[in-house]
Amino acid sequence: MGIELTSPFDLGDTDSYLRWRDKKLALAMVDTNELIVEIKDPTRVTESECNALLNRCHHCNMAIYASDVEMDERMLRDFGAQFGLIQLDANWLADKLGISRITVSNPDNQRQTYIPYTDRAIKWHTDGYYNPPERRIRGMVLHCAQNAGIGGENRVMDHEIAYLMLRDENPDFIRALSASDVMTIPAREDEFDGVREAQTGPVFSIDMQGHLHMRYTARTRSIEWKQDAITLAAVAQLEQILASDSAHIHRLKMESGMGLLCNNVLHDRSAFTDDPNNPRLLYRARYLERVVSI
Numbered sequence: 185m186g187i188e189l190t191s192p193f194d195l196g197d198t199d200s201y202l203r204w205r206d207k208k209l210a211l212a213m214v215d216t217n218e219l220i221v222e223i224k225d226p227t228r229v230t231e232s233e234c235n236a237l238l239n240r241c242h243h244c245n246m247a248i249y250a251s252d253v254e255m256d257e258r259m260l261r262d263f264g265a266q267f268g269l270i271q272l273d274a275n276w277l278a279d280k281l282g283i284s285r286i287t288v289s290n291p292d293n294q295r296q297t298y299i300p301y302t303d304r305a306i307k308w309h310t311d312g313y314y315n316p317p318e319r320r321i322r323g324m325v326l327h328c329a330q331n332a333g334i335g336g337e338n339r340v341m342d343h344e345i346a347y348l349m350l351r352d353e354n355p356d357f358i359r360a361l362s363a364s365d366v367m368t369i370p371a372r373e374d375e376f377d378g379v380r381e382a383q384t385g386p387v388f389s390i391d392m393q394g395h396l397h398m399r400y401t402a403r404t405r406s407i408e409w410k411q412d413a414i415t416l417a418a419v420a421q422l423e424q425i426l427a428s429d430s431a432h433i434h435r436l437k438m439e440s441g442m443g444l445l446c447n448n449v450l451h452d453r454s455a456f457t458d459d460p461n462n463p464r465l466l467y468r469a470r471y472l473e474r475v476v477s478i
């Protein structure tokens with residue numbers, strides 16, 4: 185068994201990068217419908233359903249599943265496990281299983297302090313950007329149990345494509361965003377840990393298996409970017425990419441029974457208005473692992 189010595193994410197190895205880039209763009213799915221896989225029983229996916237989902241995750245870091253089965257948290261846990269997603273990163277608002285119910289909380293509930301539990305828009309981010317490195321979120325399932333009356337769409341983008349666009353523009357953007365002191369989330373009380381310490385770290389990092397990880401939020405408050413010209417230019421370029429009409433940005437309104445299985449890709453959420461009789465409900469499971477590789 186050989187050890188992979190080259191990495192497309194090594195800024196010093198342009199050949200590897202260009203080979204990876206060609207393949208990435210050739211296999212990228214720009215039609216959102218191509219990402220969707222219909223599944224019959226989420227707790228026992230068939231071999232072909234599983235392969236279809238894993239194939240999309242392998243090439244695009246995400247897949248969308250659609251099923252008629254009503255799922256609860258336990259079923260969602262069983263669904264994730266079939267793709268190697270086991271270690272849930274539980275936060276203090278998640279239930280005992282470690283899966284969060286994302287729904288609008290009434291105003292006197294503590295959850296209402298946190299944007300996910302409101303009907304407001306959420307800017308582009310990857311999940312757990314405020315986590316310490318040992319709790320890096322690599323995999324995620326976002327399951328729609330009940331869609332909103334109006335709005336509540338998600339935009340999603342493969343973070344490797346965002347990397348590619350930035351590197352094509354200027355490799356120094358990648359260098360700047362890979363610095364270990366580029367992005368600091370100040371100490372505060374947050375959804376995840378209650379009171380948590382400041383977290384300083386890179387946007388882009390490579391894990392032990394050579395996979396690219398991205399830590400990002402487009403929020404402008406409670407974030408400190410390194411104040412040098414190249415960092416600020418890189419951040420501005422990334423914002424421009426995410427605000428563009430690139431075919432690599434998928435827009436989807438998940439219907440009940442649909443969900444996103446992914447390697448913590450970039451995503452956002454638009455504001456929404458609930459149907460009072462059927463309020464929007466999403467289950468969110470965050471994992472320390474990536475979706476298993478094929």
Ligand SMILES: [Fe+2]
Pocket residue numbers: 309310311451
């Ligand atoms: Fe999120």
